[in-house]
Amino acid sequence: MEHSDRSTFKISVGIATIFVLIGVLIPEQFAAAMTVAQSFILESFGWFYQLVATFSLIFAFFMIFSKYGKIKLGKPDSKPEYSRPTWFAMLFSAGMGIGLLFYGVSEPIAHFTAPPLGDGSTAQSAILGMRYTWLHWGLHAWAIYAIVALAFAYQKFRKNAPGLMSATLYPVFGEKVKGPLGQTIDVMSVFATLFGVAASLGLGSQQINAGLAYLVGIPNNFMVQIMIMGIISVLFIISANTGISRGIKYLSNVNMSIAVLLFITMFVLGPTLFLFNMFTSTLGSYVQNVALMGLRLSPFDAKEAAWTQGWTIFYWAWWVSWTPFVGMFIARVSKGRTIREFTVAVLLIPSLVCALWFTVFGGTGIYLEFFEGLNVSGQGIETALFYVYQQLPFGIILSILTVALITTFFITSADSATFVLGMQTTDGKLNPPNKVKVTWGVILVASTVVLMASGGLAGLQTAIIVSSFPLTFIVLIMCYGLIKTFNQDLKKQNNKAVIKKEREKTVS
Template identity: 65%
Template sequence: MGKVTKVYWIGIALAIVFVGWGVIMPGNLDQVMTVSQNFFLNQFGWFYQLAATFFLVFAIYLIFSRFGNIKLGKDTDKPEYSRLTWFAMLFSAGMGIGLLFFGVSEPMSHFSTPPYGEAGTVGAAHLALRYTYLHWGFHAWAIYATIALALAYYKFRKGAPGLMSATLYPLLGDRVKGPIGITVDVIAVFATIFGVAASLGLGAQQINGGLSYLTDIPNNFTVQLIIISIITVLFTISAGTGIKKGIKYLSNTNMILAVLLLFVFLIVGPTKFVLDIFVTTFGEYVQNIFAMGMRLSPMNEQNESWIQGWTIFYWAWWIAWSPFVGTFIARVSKGRTVREFMVAVTVVPTIVCAFWFGVFGGSGIFFDFTQGTDIAGQSLEAGLFYLYEQLPLGIVLTVITLLLIATFFITSADSATFVLGMQTTNGSLNPPMFVKFSWGFILSASAVVLMITGGLESMQTAIIVSAFPLTIILLFTCWGMIKSFNEEVPRKQRSTDKKPKAKKEIKTV
């Protein structure tokens, strides 16, 4: 009990109020969330666009800056995990379920309802993949990398707790120990809850969709509730084994299954078409990344609505996820240098994610555009399984997908309980079991409440609202990080000079 902080009790109390509100008055909660979503999207869409682009520019700057040789730890520290295991953990925590849920459905949605121009055309096909890469690419991983870098740097090099509030120490000093720090950490906790709960809801919906495809099991809320309950038990068991066993083994399993699914799908699908369209559209994405990432449409209400519903929602989602994913990435990245870390976390996952969407989304476009198969007309959770019907080994692919969704589901929830436990026990790397179990229950209950009150739209609202104050915190975190780096590596010292010495630890946070 001694490790538990005020952030835990405040966070638990507010989470229980939210869950109770959704159970007792779901209609009222839905109404409030809808009003909140409209306000933030209409008034602050420009802010999310600028912030996401800033984090990308900041990540690029750090890769090429004189700070590249700073180590995330003492100068003698070595990485705890091999690069392969490290990458597996990044993907499992970062975007696992989303890749499967949106792999076919998002490109097909953009193909049938493009951000601009005529639907169902060659141009719409290119835009569909370009914007999907945008939403899951460099911007997203730059957001993760930025906060993960700050957390790892202050935790392993400066000896500070692995908390969001600790990243503001260079700016606020000892004030991070008071109400300001508690507020920052509570905001991070709630952003994590809503971000992860949305993913758990998506995972339950897609598992249900796959089971309905294979069997006569109906696709409805009751079945999804049962799925969430079963997965909750499984990830609770995994959480009890610790990060070096449960999460590590599940992450490696995820990577094996994901690679197997990707290459089997590539081989049995329209291989040449997929590779051609991936190379073409990825090049277009890189060429137009900044224009796409800052695009708004103030004089066209329909286009503006599309940007708000997709691009701005994604920026908010990745920001809301950043304390969770950032804390987890930081935890497994001790001993890496700033440059190695930023390249690995920003560039490598982007290329893999883009290839994933190029293969799955490109295949969906092929069958819809050239074969007349109505892939675009399917629901978000069923699009992938409908596409499998058009391919050899469709049943095998479905089974592999359901196993992968389940393991991603368990890993994401397991990682989230660890991160929430860490955030609410003053950065403990081994949070007490009752803390992790309580957060596991809250995550599952929050996912159920969001599904009751409006499904995907409710999840979007919770993410967009919770991400707004967190975005401001992350911007200040970048400022503090540059201030700390400048103290370690003065301007006159180039990155090729001798390794910087670790400064005095922060023991007062």
């Protein structure tokens, strides 16, 4: 390790250790302080998150249709490293794995019974609830990822810059990113990554516990969840030490295979015709209202405003907190793609898959409650999926497959996160040392346990919102930096082309 990255590693590990110790020694005061910070950010800056998410979406579409679309992420003759199916599987596994299973039934059913506006448990609230679920997991979310991944990939593969959050701001700040400013940005991105991924690990351990409680009657409590996390931590640290081409690549393909199998089975066993109709109706409603939903704040209605803060603003903060992790990971596997191909793939394909996933899983839950009178919405957020399985043929097999899938998603998310945390604290090394990855693996699990102990899911959400706030500004600066560097590079290309033509004229 060089001097600069050794100090980034030490500073990050030091602050993370202090954070874990405070959470262990004074959990009540720690939880209270975090909650105050969260309330302040949600109430005072909800408008800012809405504008940033909407701007990200406009910027991503601009990238697709602009003159920059043909520029390659890499040298002009670069070829993609992975086949398209493998590339897509890796994009998706890193992005939202555990969340899709955790919220697949529970989010649409929550919005159906307690919608953002109007009465709950109606036909209108079913479409409205599904539409908002699509908003939270759709184009806005993937646009935020696409921007950060684009900045990482371009600086890394075109400019040979280190794989650091600070390096993406080089076009704006120049050599300053190699000093204290850059180090501060990198440390901030380490913490956003740490808490963003900790939330997923917390959700994953809760849902594995719920699945095992349903399958074999294991108690569903915090101590069991810590044991589950401990066992899986050993597995993901082993996986992290095998490197990206083996561990993450194979697990990503396994994840996709099980996820596709679950999705098709659920679609066939569930109310198939209803799901087709639900998808089509929601699609029309989403397209018609996407701009309105992405900017909605309800300044005159405190109840509606609280709903938007608790769901929509929280999601924007969560996706921003995941950008150093997912952005760097997507960039790492996207060398050789053009900006147009990259942005279309990152924006549209996962958004469509998320829409289909939530329609099939959430739609089945809504159907069972609306038409068959079952109490899906009365289940715990982590047990709703298993309750829906109980109503279907082969429910036990589906539950076993789901627990297996959450486990592999858990391993790939944590594996990818330790890899990225390792990169961020070793000056962007593409293959960080194993001892660095193991250190971050231990801190990641310790942080997750502290956050769950100090407030469960709410504790995890609070950490995300607080840590992602400064990163939101960095995403905006990154957009300016991208345009600036693309314009400079196109100008150079045009100048070269002019000189070449003049030479040819002179020769002839």
